[in-house]
Amino acid sequence: MNTQIHDTDFGTPARVSERMVTLEIDGQQVTVPEGTSLMRAAAEAGTMVPKLCATDSLEPFGSCRLCLVEIDGRRGFPASCTTPAEAGMVVRTQSDKLQSLRKGVMELYISDHPLDCLTCAANGDCELQDMAGVTGLREVRYGLAGANHLDSKKDESNPYFSYDPAKCIVCNRCVRACEETQGTFALTISGRGFESRVSPGQDQPFMESECVSCGACVDACPTATLQEKSVIQFGQPEHSKITTCAYCGVGCGFKAEMKGNQVVRMTPWKDGKANEGHACVKGRFAWGYATHPDRITKPMIRSKITDPWREVSWDEAIGYAASEFKRLQAKYGKDSVGGITSSRCTNEETYLVQKLIRAGFGNNNVDTCARVCHSPTGYGLGQTLGTSAGTQTFKSVEQSDVIMVIGANPTDGHPVFGSRMKKRLREGAKLIVIDPRKIDLVDSPHVQADYHLPLKPGTNVAMVTALAHVIVTEGLLAADFIAERCEEKSFHDWKDFVSKPENSPEATADITGVPAELVRGAARLYATGGNAAIYYGLGVTEHSQGSTMVIGIANLAMATGNVGREGVGVNPLRGQNNVQGSCDMGSFPHELPGYRHISDTTTRQLFEQAWGVTLDPEPGLRIPNMFDAALSGSFMGLYCEGEDIVQSDPNTQHVTAALSAMECIVVQDIFLNETAKYAHVFLPGSSFLEKDGTFTNAERRISRVRQVMKPLAKYADWEVTQLLANALGLKMDYSHPSQIMAEIASLTPSFAGVSYEKIDKLGSVQWPCNDDAPDGTPTMHIDGFVRGKGKFFVTQYVATDEKVNRRFPLILTTGRILSQYNVGAQTRRTDNVAWHAEDILEIHPHDAEERGIKDGDWVGVSSRAGETVLHAKVSERMQPGVVYTTFHFPESGANVITTDNSDWATNCPEYKVTAVQVLPVTQPSEWQQGYQRFNRTQLELLEQAGSPEGKA
Numbered sequence: 008m009n010t011q012i013h014d015t016d017f018g019t020p021a022r023v024s025e026r027m028v029t030l031e032i033d034g035q036q037v038t039v040p041e042g043t044s045l046m047r048a049a050a051e052a053g054t055m056v057p058k059l060c061a062t063d064s065l066e067p068f069g070s071c072r073l074c075l076v077e078i079d080g081r082r083g084f085p086a087s088c089t090t091p092a093e094a095g096m097v098v099r100t101q102s103d104k105l106q107s108l109r110k111g112v113m114e115l116y117i118s119d120h121p122l123d124c125l126t127c128a129a130n131g132d133c134e135l136q137d138m139a140g141v142t143g144l145r146e147v148r149y150g151l152a153g154a155n156h157l158d159s160k161k162d163e164s165n166p167y168f169s170y171d172p173a174k175c176i177v178c179n180r181c182v183r184a185c186e187e188t189q190g191t192f193a194l195t196i197s198g199r200g201f202e203s204r205v206s207p208g209q210d211q212p213f214m215e216s217e218c219v220s221c222g223a224c225v226d227a228c229p230t231a232t233l234q235e236k237s238v239i240q241f242g243q244p245e246h247s248k249i250t251t252c253a254y255c256g257v258g259c260g261f262k263a264e265m266k267g268n269q270v271v272r273m274t275p276w277k278d279g280k281a282n283e284g285h286a287c288v289k290g291r292f293a294w295g296y297a298t299h300p301d302r303i304t305k306p307m308i309r310s311k312i313t314d315p316w317r318e319v320s321w322d323e324a325i326g327y328a329a330s331e332f333k334r335l336q337a338k339y340g341k342d343s344v345g346g347i348t349s350s351r352c353t354n355e356e357t358y359l360v361q362k363l364i365r366a367g368f369g370n371n372n373v374d375t376c377a378r379v380c381h382s383p384t385g386y387g388l389g390q391t392l393g394t395s396a397g398t399q400t401f402k403s404v405e406q407s408d409v410i411m412v413i414g415a416n417p418t419d420g421h422p423v424f425g426s427r428m429k430k431r432l433r434e435g436a437k438l439i440v441i442d443p444r445k446i447d448l449v450d451s452p453h454v455q456a457d458y459h460l461p462l463k464p465g466t467n468v469a470m471v472t473a474l475a476h477v478i479v480t481e482g483l484l485a486a487d488f489i490a491e492r493c494e495e496k497s498f499h500d501w502k503d504f505v506s507k508p509e510n511s512p513e514a515t516a517d518i519t520g521v522p523a524e525l526v527r528g529a530a531r532l533y534a535t536g537g538n539a540a541i542y543y544g545l546g547v548t549e550h551s552q553g554s555t556m557v558i559g560i561a562n563l564a565m566a567t568g569n570v571g572r573e574g575v576g577v578n579p580l581r582g583q584n585n586v587q588g589s590c591d592m593g594s595f596p597h598e599l600p601g602y603r604h605i606s607d608t609t610t611r612q613l614f615e616q617a618w619g620v621t622l623d624p625e626p627g628l629r630i631p632n633m634f635d636a637a638l639s640g641s642f643m644g645l646y647c648e649g650e651d652i653v654q655s656d657p658n659t660q661h662v663t664a665a666l667s668a669m670e671c672i673v674v675q676d677i678f679l680n681e682t683a684k685y686a687h688v689f690l691p692g693s694s695f696l697e698k699d700g701t702f703t704n705a706e707r708r709i710s711r712v713r714q715v716m717k718p719l720a721k722y723a724d725w726e727v728t729q730l731l732a733n734a735l736g737l738k739m740d741y742s743h744p745s746q747i748m749a750e751i752a753s754l755t756p757s758f759a760g761v762s763y764e765k766i767d768k769l770g771s772v773q774w775p776c777n778d779d780a781p782d783g784t785p786t787m788h789i790d791g792f793v794r795g796k797g798k799f800f801v802t803q804y805v806a807t808d809e810k811v812n813r814r815f816p817l818i819l820t821t822g823r824i825l826s827q828y829n830v831g832a833q834t835r836r837t838d839n840v841a842w843h844a845e846d847i848l849e850i851h852p853h854d855a856e857e858r859g860i861k862d863g864d865w866v867g868v869s870s871r872a873g874e875t876v877l878h879a880k881v882s883e884r885m886q887p888g889v890v891y892t893t894f895h896f897p898e899s900g901a902n903v904i905t906t907d908n909s910d911w912a913t914n915c916p917e918y919k920v921t922a923v924q925v926l927p928v929t930q931p932s933e934w935q936q937g938y939q940r941f942n943r944t945q946l947e948l949l950e951q952a953g954s955p956e957g958k959a
């Protein structure tokens with residue numbers, strides 16, 4: 008059901024034109040940009056023309072014949088949605104004849120529609136019902152005796168929405184939404200004339216078709232043909248709040264629609280600038296985890312991880328945690344404890360955790376999950392451009408002529424942006440994909456990559472340098488831009504380096520595995536094809552040379568002048584919903600909020616004055632250092648908020664050994680995650696629906712998160728941190744997260760102009776937001792780089808230490824899938840498991856055949872770090888010699904195999920390159936058997952605390 012077709016919906020997208028035209032509609036003079044539809048022009052004059060097939064998020068279609076108008080001097084009754092406004096036109100939207108025509112059309116629709124309005128889930132939110140009222144239809148003369156579709160069978164295959172063809176009016180909105188908005192082309196109209204019906208795929212059930220369950224068709228449907236099952240179950244929502252998705256770094260705006268305290272549905276917010284009314288299967292439908300019975304809502308403590316959990320009061324849990332941290336600091340020293348902030352939590356919550364650690368623990372042992380994903384982005388972009396964030400808005404891609412995607416899979420990892428990108432590609436932009444796998448973008452309906460460079464994992468830097476070689480040696484540099492905007496010496500050093508023959512595509516082809524002519528073609532296209540934008544993901548950062556590769560990307564953009572305007576730029580596709588924010592908020596051990604080094608006396612004094620403490624000028628421990636220090640006996644206590652390091656960090660056995668060595672682990676989370684199984688104190692967390700705050704997405708866009716229900720465990724996460732801080736003796740007395748944001752703004756120049764009032768007024772705001780940019784900064788580096796002059800760096804390729812050999816002849820690389828999210832703690836507790844219920848190993852047919860592996864076989868995947876067992880999927884998407892898996896299920900143990908290798912600058916793990924052997928097996932690995940035993944024991948210990956998850 009469409010909740011968007013209301014007050015702001017004019018039907019048919021706005022047309023942008025410089026030239027204005029004036030016409031008369033119903034006796035009123037209206038001036039609109041040339042090309043505006045008559046329907047929209049009428050809306051501007053305050054007249055809503057009746058409509059069914061039109062909506063302003065889709066191209067006009069002109070099929071429902073309700074929006075007819077009369078135009079002086081024109082014969083017939085043109086459809087107002089497809090007729091452009093012209094100067095001097097005289098238009099009538101109302102007349103007896105029009106009323107009669109519309110009524111007749113409605114009568115035909117209703118005669119083939121179930122007359123069950125009173126029991127229909129869409130009652131009160133149905134455009135067909137509305138239009139029957141608008142056209143004055145009171146009775147239907149044709150009856151239901153003739154041919155009709157009322158016996159059409161419902162399709163209930165999708166877990167989230169039902170499809171009832173009996174209610175379909177064949178307005179085509181769902182088909183157009185699937186094509187234009189989502190870009191999947193899963194729906195068609197099958198049959199002709201009276202037999203026309205919406206059909207997923209080749210007349211398949213939805214779940215067997217190409218449908219990705221984004222919900223665009225459901226949003227577009229004007230009747231209850233496509234309807235959320237939650238609305239059928241709970242009834243129409245009664246109230247709503249605008250909030251922000253808590254899954255990925257796209258940061259889609261949503262309207263959380265409620266009935267009492269029950270979420271009825273999440274509909275994508277039309278005015279959300281990151282998504283403009285679109286969504287993916289996670290944000291749109293996978294919110295049921297928030298009230299899943301596995302939620303732990305009582306604080307728990309235990310002395311040892313072999314003890315049963317004991318439910319206690321908040322006072323006791325907080326008091327115990329604080330006394331343990333104090334005890335450990337007294338016994339092992341001030342630096343023996345630390346904490347990890349959460350990229351799933353709000354900016355305000357993240358800020359408080361790092362404040363607690365720096366000011367309460369008195370050290371800088373704070374880190375965040377960005378350590379294991381985009382820390383090289385922070386380093387690389389900071390060094391070259393001067394700021395640790397992407398340069399553009401998502402909308403900017405609409406101005407791109409060439410799109411280069413490196414080590415990212417936007418249609419799975421950042422689906423709403425992926426759809427936006429595909430739309431631009433369908434409009435004619437060129438595409439270069441640099442990825443070992445044939446990701447969807449390489450070859451999907453109506454989108455094909457112009458260049459796919461399927462490089463060997465671990466050879467990114469050789470590739471980016473070869474691209475630069477072509478640009479320099481073939482004279483494709485943006486000389487004026489470089490002369491004006493970049494440091495001269497750094498440019499010449501870089502130019503001399505990349506020009507060397509050993510960096511040519513021909514010389515590096517053996518390293519990258521990509522034929523030289525493909526590299527040359529891609530480089531020429533990027534440098535000369537117009538506005539060229541780079542989008543990259545963890546396939547860039549999660550390498551031993553992750554930072555070097557980020558620098559290489561920035562070098563390319565500067566060398567070709569592709570920075571500082573719409574349609575270009577360097578755009579890291581951030582993973583978690585608030586990973587940008589958690590970095591901005593000072594979650595790294597060496598940086599205070601706003602990326603200012605802890606050793607900088609002026610900055611430190613600013614915080615010391617505000618917080619009333621003395622801060623340690625020395626950077627603290629990074630996550631891997633915490634593990635090493637735990638194993639050596641010097642790091643004994645951890646406060647871990649909303650992060651599952653056991654599942655998400657590499658070399659699981661090393662992580663669990665480190666956690667087992669600590670004396671007090673405090674986990675704050677909504678579920679008893681894998682890390683919590685090693686914890687001594689469990690503090691129940693709150694989901695994004697239970698609190699106020701802000702998230703910052705990959706565009707640097709700060710958006711509001713709004714509480715729609717009370718915290719199930721009494722406190723929002725920021726309140727829990729505040730309780731702990733106070734128990735540790737660090738006074739905090741915030742009564743609302745807006746006060747925390749006010750403190751952040753007062754201490755952080757790039758946030759100086761940010762406030763809840765401003766975000767409420769503007770909808771969202773992109774930092775920097777301050778006196779220089781009071782409404783925020785959509786595009787960075789317009790007149791100059793943040794660091795002054797852009798700086799080039801030499802990007803010498805250094806092969807990873809992770810080598811293939813006879814024992815481990817294949818390279819394993821990892822990634823995500825559309826329906827699941829990261830460690831899966833949320834999505835595994837939703838019906839999204841219908842699409843992906845386990846992690847599987849993709850293997851090329853050649854490698855599979857060599858090993859006697861068939862689709863669906865159990866295979867053992869062993870590396871130098873460990874072994875696990877997965878089901879195999881033989882796939883042409885892989886290149887020979889490379890295998891791939893996801894990491895959404897703890898029992899898969901994907902990170903049991905990954906190694907401790909990491910980026911030279913930031914310690915970001917090298918998840919993307921692990922040498923492995925894959926062989927057929929018949930039973931789970933030793934690690935998996937141990938995991939199952941440990942897991943069973945932990946659930947029994949939980950059951951003794953009376954928790955529902957333990958009983959499950």
Ligand code: SF4
Nearest residue numbers: 252254255259287290
């Ligand atoms: Fe949420 Fe990302 Fe999907 Fe948007 S694209 S709905 S932010 S998961």
